[in-house]
Amino acid sequence: MFENNNRINAQETMFFLIAAMIEVGSLIDARLLAQETGPDVWLAYLTGYVFALPGILAMAALSRRFYKHGFVQYSRIITGPAIGCVLSLALAVYWLSVSAQALRGMCEIIELTLLDKTPMEVIAFSFLAVAIYIARYGIEPLSRMSVLLGISILPLILLVFAVGIPKVKLDNMLPFMAEGPIPILKAGAKGIADWEEMSLLFIIVPFLSKPKGIVKEALYASAIVAFIAIFVLSITIGVIGANGAKTSIAPPVSALSAAQYPGMFIERLPTIFIGLWLMMVLPTVAALLWAVALVLSQMFGLTEYKPLIMPLVPIIYIIALMPQNIIEANEFFRFLTPYGIGILFIMPIILYVIAAIRGMKD
Amino acid sequence: MKKLLALCLALMLILTGCWDKVEIDKRAFVLGAAADVAPESNGNKGMEDIEGYNANPFMLTLEMPIFRSMVSQNSGSGGGGNSGQVKPAWTYSSTGTSFFEIERQMATRSDRVLFFGHQKVLLIGKELAERHNLLDVLDFWARDPESTRGIKVLIADGSAKDILSAQPQMAQSASMFIADQLQQGAKTARFIDTDLCDFLHKLGDGSSMLTGRISISEDKDIKIAGSGVIKDGKLLGWLGEQETRAAQFVMGQIKGGEVVVRDPRNRAVTMTFEMYNEHTQLKAEFEGKRPSIAIEIRTEGNIAEVNSGSTADEAYIAACERAVSEELEKEIKATIDKLQKQYKADVLGFGSYLEKHHNKEWKGIEKEWDDIYESMPVSVDVDANIRRIGMKY
Numbered sequence: 001m002f003e004n005n006n007r008i009n010a011q012e013t014m015f016f017l018i019a020a021m022i023e024v025g026s027l028i029d030a031r032l033l034a035q036e037t038g039p040d041v042w043l044a045y046l047t048g049y050v051f052a053l054p055g056i057l058a059m060a061a062l063s064r065r066f067y068k069h070g071f072v073q074y075s076r077i078i079t080g081p082a083i084g085c086v087l088s089l090a091l092a093v094y095w096l097s098v099s100a101q102a103l104r105g106m107c108e109i110i111e112l113t114l115l116d117k118t119p120m121e122v123i124a125f126s127f128l129a130v131a132i133y134i135a136r137y138g139i140e141p142l143s144r145m146s147v148l149l150g151i152s153i154l155p156l157i158l159l160v161f162a163v164g165i166p167k168v169k170l171d172n173m174l175p176f177m178a179e180g181p182i183p184i185l186k187a188g189a190k191g192i193a194d195w196e197e198m199s200l201l202f203i204i205v206p207f208l209s210k211p212k213g214i215v216k217e218a219l220y221a222s223a224i225v226a227f228i229a230i231f232v233l234s235i236t237i238g239v240i241g242a243n244g245a246k247t248s249i250a251p252p253v254s255a256l257s258a259a260q261y262p263g264m265f266i267e268r269l270p271t272i273f274i275g276l277w278l279m280m281v282l283p284t285v286a287a288l289l290w291a292v293a294l295v296l297s298q299m300f301g302l303t304e305y306k307p308l309i310m311p312l313v314p315i316i317y318i319i320a321l322m323p324q325n326i327i328e329a330n331e332f333f334r335f336l337t338p339y340g341i342g343i344l345f346i347m348p349i350i351l352y353v354i355a356a357i358r359g360m361k362d
Numbered sequence: 363m364k365k366l367l368a369l370c371l372a373l374m375l376i377l378t379g380c381w382d383k384v385e386i387d388k389r390a391f392v393l394g395a396a397a398d399v400a401p402e403s404n405g406n407k408g409m410e411d412i413e414g415y416n417a418n419p420f421m422l423t424l425e426m427p428i429f430r431s432m433v434s435q436n437s438g439s440g441g442g443g444n445s446g447q448v449k450p451a452w453t454y455s456s457t458g459t460s461f462f463e464i465e466r467q468m469a470t471r472s473d474r475v476l477f478f479g480h481q482k483v484l485l486i487g488k489e490l491a492e493r494h495n496l497l498d499v500l501d502f503w504a505r506d507p508e509s510t511r512g513i514k515v516l517i518a519d520g521s522a523k524d525i526l527s528a529q530p531q532m533a534q535s536a537s538m539f540i541a542d543q544l545q546q547g548a549k550t551a552r553f554i555d556t557d558l559c560d561f562l563h564k565l566g567d568g569s570s571m572l573t574g575r576i577s578i579s580e581d582k583d584i585k586i587a588g589s590g591v592i593k594d595g596k597l598l599g600w601l602g603e604q605e606t607r608a609a610q611f612v613m614g615q616i617k618g619g620e621v622v623v624r625d626p627r628n629r630a631v632t633m634t635f636e637m638y639n640e641h642t643q644l645k646a647e648f649e650g651k652r653p654s655i656a657i658e659i660r661t662e663g664n665i666a667e668v669n670s671g672s673t674a675d676e677a678y679i680a681a682c683e684r685a686v687s688e689e690l691e692k693e694i695k696a697t698i699d700k701l702q703k704q705y706k707a708d709v710l711g712f713g714s715y716l717e718k719h720h721n722k723e724w725k726g727i728e729k730e731w732d733d734i735y736e737s738m739p740v741s742v743d744v745d746a747n748i749r750r751i752g753m754k755y
Contacts, residue, residue: 113507118381129370174718240511240559243566247504258559260512268479270510310366 007209010217012143016204017221018154019146019283020197024105026229027250027277029194030236034245036187039173041245042234044184048191049226051345055192058348059201060218065352065361067211071202072298078355085299087347091202092295094336094343096312098196099288100319101333103127106281108326109250113274124320128313130282135290136306139207142290146283154228157276160269161232161252164259168238193340197284198222200291202348249326250274289316390474393451394537396423396522397499398487400457420490422464423455423523424476425537432534451535453527461502478508482541484515484558485522485576491590491597497565498595504562511559514544517590517597519577528584536584540576543586551610551619552603554589565595569714570707572609575600593707601697608697611659611690611744612710614642620666621746623689626681631669635686635746637661644715648723651730654739655712659690664750673751686746694742708735 008016033041066074071091076084106127107120115123134142177184201218205211236255237245245251257270266272290305292312297305323329355361400421431450454472458464465476484503486496503509518525526536533539544555556573564571575588589606591598601609610616618638625633640661647654665673665682673679701707713731716724727734 115382116507122381126374129374132370133367171714171718175721178717178721241563241567244511244559244563247562247566254511254559257510258512258557260510260557268510271479310363 006138006140006207008139008143008204008207009209010213012147013204013208013214013217014221014224015146015150016139016143016283016287017198017200017218018224019150019280020200020287021195021221021225021284022154022228022277022280023102023197023284024109024278024281025102025194025196026232027109027252028105029229030233030245030251031248033187033191033233034237034242034251036190037183038178039175039237039242040177040184041237041242042173042230043177044187045191045194045230045233046226047184047188048194049222051188052192052195052198053222055345055348056195056198056201056218056222057215058352059198059344060215062348062352062355063201063203063205064211064214065355067205067208067214068362070206070294070298072295074355075351077360078351078358088295088299090347091199091343092292092299094196094199094339095288095292095295096315097319097333097336097339099285099292100316101336102281102284102288103316104320104323104329104333106278107320108329109253109274110278112249113253113271120321124317127282127285128317131286131289132309132313134282134286135293135309138290139204142283142287145286149279149283153276153279157273157280158228158231160273160276161235161256163269164235164239164255166261167255167259168235169241170238172238172241173234189341190337192345193337195222195344196336196340197287199343200287203291203294285316289313384475384477388474389477390426390452390472391480392424392426392476392478393481393535394425394483394485394526394540395481396425396485396487396518396526397421397461397490398423398522399489399493419459420461420464421455421457421523422461423453423526424465424468425451425453425526425535426474426476427451427535427538449529449535451537453523453536455523461499465502478503478506479510481509481513481537483537484513485518485525485540486515487518487522488520488597490522491517491592493596495595496561496592496597500558500561500565503558509558511557511562513558514541514574515556515558515561516540516574516576516586517592519575519588519600525576525578525584528578528582530584539584540586543584544574548618551607551616552588553586554606554610554615565592567714568594569711570594570709572601572606572613572709591701591705591707591709593705593709598705598707601700604693605697605700608690608694609701609710611640611661611694612642612657612698614640616640616661621686621689623682623685625668625670626685627678628670632667633665633669633682633685634667635663635682635748636666637663637746644712644719646716646720646723648720651723651727651734652738653716653720653723653727653734654741655715656741657694657743659694659742659744660747661686661690661744662747662749664752665748666752672755674755679748679751683746683748686748687744690744690746691742694744695740698740698742702736702738702740706732706736712738712740 030041033044037044072088075087103124107123110123111120134145205214208214232252236251239255239258240251244254248254253270253274256273289309289312293305293308296308323332398421400419428450454468456464456467458467490499503513528536530536530539547555554572554574570593572589573592574586575590576586579585587603589601591601607619621635622632625631643658645656701709
């Protein structure tokens with residue numbers, strides 16, 4: 001079934017992207033979106049997806065054009081060595097920050113709900129230790145783990161969350177667009193930055209057994225992620241309302257905790273939900289760790305990326321644990337929004353246009 | 363490198379999460395909590411005269427089950443809580459300046475770690491609800507990651523502590539009794555079932571709301587009936603049992619219940635209508651800035667009890683339907699009138715209905731809503747349908 005040739009097939013690619021996309025950000029999004037758009041959270045997310053699509057498609061198409069090369073090489077081909085180097089470095093720094101953000105977010109949620117006396121350093125360290133182990137073995141084990149988690153954990157998450165459906169009050173979704181379309185468009189533009197891990201498209205194409213299908217796979221993967229996110233967001237808003245979402249650290253968790261029924265065979269569902277959801281953070285951090293090491297090794301012309309993983313871990317660890325409290329952490333990682341729009345939207349589209357005009361491809 | 367990796371793996375084994383381990387027999391599971399204003403004098407039972415804590419505003423009572431005695435009572439006499447036996451739950455009370463402080467004070471008097479994850483009910487004393495903003499009172503439960511938003515929140519008519527200390531006849535603890543009793547909503551519409559989620563949602567929006575009222579009846583039973591009117595986060599007054607039913611009709615929350623009316627055939631006796639579902643539709647119209655609301659209610663049910671002979675008569679059924687409709691219309695109008703004129707509290711959600719369904723007009727009247735609400739015309743139209751007449755023909 002699996003071959004050890006450092007190649008992944010279409011399904012593995014899809015699950016790799018889905019598992020990388022789903023992380024703690026999706027748990028917190030409901031609050032950020034509700035603060036901006038009130039009850040129209042689902043619409044704001046959908047708008048964000050639509051806005052992000054050109055960028056995602058450009059990334060996929062660009063990588064398909066240069067299917068033999070990773071980002072480091074083709075950015076040099078397109079823009080010349082100097083700018084290409086800067087872009088690669090920007091990408092590596094972006095991934096480092098995103099994985100630090102995911103790690104920090106996960107630690108905060110664990111601290112809050114599961115292990116309140118365990119020091120955050122220990123949680124972060126033990127988590128990174130597992131991530132190092134997977135990242136060292138490259139994309140094959142990573143994508144296989146993604147498939148395993150994707151087919152076992154994701155349906156369970158949705159199933160657990162579906163428990164909230166009977167508590168949904170459709171009234172909570174109203175008023176529809178009370179403030180007009182401007183806040184939704186604004187939130188949508190910021191929403192582009194939610195698609196952080198889609199930037200892995202820049203480098204995974206050379207590892208694909210059939211690189212031609214990448215655009216379709218990227219589209220499917222992003223559509224599945226959007227579906228899951230909108231499902232969770234709509235139920236959250238339906239159960240606790242926009243006001244409840246605004247005032248909760250992790251609104252889906254609060255929504256699930258409100259869903260209590262007589263005679264339910266199990267109580268405290270939120271704990272299970274968080275436990276399952278946090279498993280989805282591991283592929284994210286591991287994939288980003290692998291990606292940074294790969295890009296840096298290609299930049300410096302190294303044949304192996306493995307030695308770079310260990311030195312990267314302290315950087316992620318330090319960035320993640322630098323903010324002193326949860327509010328500071330939220331403020332600190334705010335720079336990722338404009339940065340993300342640049343990486344996920346502006347950069348791929350510009351590069352693709354240049355490549356298309358000059359007719360550059362493999 | 364291999365050695366480092368081996369070290370990492372070895373560390374993972376020893377560094378995972380045992381900090382937070384609490385054995386289950388070292389936990390005390392809080393089933394119910396009662397929040398009160400602390401009594402003036404310090405001579406009360408369950409209060410300690412701790413230096414520096416005399417001016418404590420809050421009193422918190424927690425009920426925790428004692429599983430050991432629950433089990434022995436079950437095997438002993440089949441169904442615990444019989445008179446003469448000790449209630450298999452421990453009620454514990456203390457005062458402090460914040461609920462978290464009180465909770466932690468209890469560590470000085472207990473060998474167990476309190477666990478709020480299975481809390482079922484939270485009772486709030488009348489005095490506390492009248493004097494403090496409930497959103498602030500509930501902050502501890504909203505903030506605590508252990509407690510859930512599904513906790514039932516009720517206002518006690520009197521001291522909440524007394525209710526939690528009461529011994530229900532059939533149940534093993536007052537909290538379990540209350541949690542199970544609230545499931546009776548399908549039988550009667552005489553109380554309102556609200557949880558923490560409702561409170562945070564409605565009070566956070568700044569709107570008024572109705573909440574369940576709990577009291578001790580003359581027979582020393584715990585009784586949940588009627589509802590409390592909450593405006594600006596504080597308890598304003600009560601609605602009676604029939605008024606609560608009328609209010610639930612407007613909110614479309616009726617799941618069951620009964621209506622007794624004068625028998626249309628013989629005014630001296632009564633006819634009882636058992637309803638089993640209900641549908642409410644609000645409609646708003648605007649005349650400039652003056653809104654008016656029309657409430658249309660459809661309800662279906664059975665004839666449950668008749669004191670005037672045969673029911674096999676189409677005209678009689680129709681007369682009964684009319685009588686029920688008229689009775690309900692009268693009740694609902696009176697309740698709305700009371701809420702508009704006496705309490706001036708929009709607990710039935712007219713404002714939020716206008717905001718959600720007539721947003722454009724709402725924005726124009728939002729600021730003057732309190733004044734508009736008091737004099738807003740509301741019309742009620744009830745359509746009761748009798749579907750069955752029971753086993754007797």
